Amino acid sequence: MFYRMVEMNEAYAKNITKWRYKDHYSVYNFEDNEETLNELLTQEYYAVLDKNSMLIGFFCVKEAAIVPYGKKYHVYDDDNYLDIGLGIKPSLVGKRRGYPYLRFGLDYFKQKYNTNHFRLTVLDFNKRAIHLYHKIGFKIENYFKSQKDHYFLVMTLVD
Numbered sequence: 740m741f742y743r744m745v746e747m748n749e750a751y752a753k754n755i756t757k758w759r760y761k762d763h764y765s766v767y768n769f770e771d772n773e774e775t776l777n778e779l780l781t782q783e784y785y786a787v788l789d790k791n792s793m794l795i796g797f798f799c800v801k802e803a804a805i806v807p808y809g810k811k812y813h814v815y816d817d818d819n820y821l822d823i824g825l826g827i828k829p830s831l832v833g834k835r836r837g838y839p840y841l842r843f844g845l846d847y848f849k850q851k852y853n854t855n856h857f858r859l860t861v862l863d864f865n866k867r868a869i870h871l872y873h874k875i876g877f878k879i880e881n882y883f884k885s886q887k888d889h890y891f892l893v894m895t896l897v898d
Contacts, residue, residue: 740839741790744798744847751786751794752779760829763864766889767826778803787840795836796827798844800852806860806891812883814893820858821848837871845875845898855898863890872896 745751756771756779769775778784782803787796804824805815815822825844827836849855859877861868869892877894884890 740836740843742795742840742843743788743792744785744844745788747779747784747786747797749776749780751797752776752784754794755779755786755797755826758826758829760832764832766862787844794828795831796825796840798848799824800848804859806885808885809860809883809891809893812881814860814881814883815858817858820856820895821852821854822858822860823848824859833867837868838874841871841875845896849898857896857898858893860891860893863892869894 753776756769756775758768759765760767769779782799783801784797784799784803786794787798789795800821800823802822804822809815823844825841827840845857848857857877858880859872861872863869863882872894875896876898877896879892880895881893882890883893
């Protein structure tokens with residue numbers, strides 16, 4: 740798989756805010772409004788393009804990749820990790836692209852930030868993503884309950 744990471748721009752951000760995941764995965768849908776657009780453009784978000792320069796996903800890092808409510812539980816206190824977040828276009832979910840996609844992102848950020856310590860946060864019902872993260876080598880380090888009775892798993896990787 741060929742992927743290319745580029746800076747987020749307004750066209751990519753607008754496209755991403757229109758993506759719609761189904762069923763309980765709808766919690767991953769972005770709001771389609773100015774505030775969300777501004778977040779995608781001002782925080783550390785990156786667009787991922789395929790070999791045909793089509794938008795297929797995004798990554799975010801640092802503050803953009805954490806669940807703010809988790810700070811209350813001190814799950815992000817260890818600053819030896821680069822927090823990452825990711826999303827893939829809904830039509831590509833379940834098409835066996837997750838492993839090369841995530842591997843690409845980790846390799847990119849490993850070079851960009853000169854680190855091999857990564858942390859991500861995932862909802863506990865997202866079994867498909869958790870399976871992928873375990874396959875890559877992430878381990879569950881912590882968890883916390885959100886304000887909406889969801890549980891988040893905080894997973895780390897030293898790659």
